[in-house]
Amino acid sequence: AQSVAQPEDQVNVAEGNPLTVKCTYSVSGNPYLFWxxxxxxxxxxxxxxxxxxDNLVKGSYGFEAxxxxxxxxxxxxxxxxxxxxxxxxxxxxxxxxxxxxNLIFGKGTKLSxxx
Amino acid sequence: EAQVTQNPRYLITVTGKKLTVTCSQNMNHExxxxxxxxxxxxxxxxxYSMNVEVTDKGDVPxxxxxxxxxKRNFPxxxxxxxxxxxxxxxxxxxxxxxxxxxQYFGPGTRxxxx
Numbered sequence: 217a218q219s220v221a222q223p224e225d226q227v228n229v230a231e232g233n234p235l236t237v238k239c240t241y242s243v244s245g246n247p248y249l250f251w252x253x254x255x256x257x258x259x260x261x262x263x264x265x266x267x268x269x270d271n272l273v274k275g276s277y278g279f280e281a282x283x284x285x286x287x288x289x290x291x292x293x294x295x296x297x298x299x300x301x302x303x304x305x306x307x308x309x310x311x312x313x314x315x316x317x318n319l320i321f322g323k324g325t326k327l328s329x330x331x
Numbered sequence: 332e333a334q335v336t337q338n339p340r341y342l343i344t345v346t347g348k349k350l351t352v353t354c355s356q357n358m359n360h361e362x363x364x365x366x367x368x369x370x371x372x373x374x375x376x377x378x379y380s381m382n383v384e385v386t387d388k389g390d391v392p393x394x395x396x397x398x399x400x401x402k403r404n405f406p407x408x409x410x411x412x413x414x415x416x417x418x419x420x421x422x423x424x425x426x427x428x429x430x431x432x433x434q435y436f437g438p439g440t441r442x443x444x445x
Contacts, residue, residue: 250433258438258439260374260421260423260436265433318364319434321374324373
């Protein structure tokens with residue numbers, strides 16, 4: 217069965233420091249991987265995705281993520297955090313093909329960036 | 332503007348009183364889905380639809396119904412709501428042509444059942 221794990225419920229970072237939000241996955245076959253962000257009282261917004269090709273994927277708002285097949289990880293990163301990055305971040309996975317193509321979400325990681 | 336809309340945004344109701352949460356998208360997407368978000372559990376899929384008149388259960392379908400009579404609309408129906416259905420609900424849509432594309436989410440509906 218497919219699954220996604222976000223091992224940290226919360227990540228605290230000082231503004232200007234690099235940030236990493238961790239995600240590991242378990243799927244059979246090659247995965248499609250996604251990161252979404254949820255700001256307070258808002259719906260989820262797409263940040264970036266990995267489908268194939270370059271393991272480093274760049275997305276919105278200066279975020280990037282690195283796909284590591286051997287470690288089955290897809291960690292979200294940003295070189296310099298902003299207070300406005302504070303939000304709830306979700307990693308999601310689905311496998312290509314098939315009739316369903318449903319996303320499986322992790323439980324979310326709350327990112328708190330302090331001035 | 333491309334968007335997914337949900338109504339109402341907030342709803343407080345009593346146990347057993349039937350309710351419907353509407354979802355509409357203006358992007359001509361084939362795929363639509365409903366999720367509930369609960370603290371510590373992330374998003375769990377309730378129902379999804381691959382196209383008009385095609386719906387299927389997600390991970391937590393008990394107590395919910397859906398219909399897909401038109402491509403743009405995908406209402407979520409709670410025929411006899413119970414307090415354990417108090418949650419934050421999201422509708423989402425995406426195209427299935429030229430996969431894989433990201434999903435677009437509505438703003439959410441916060442439901443409280445007393």
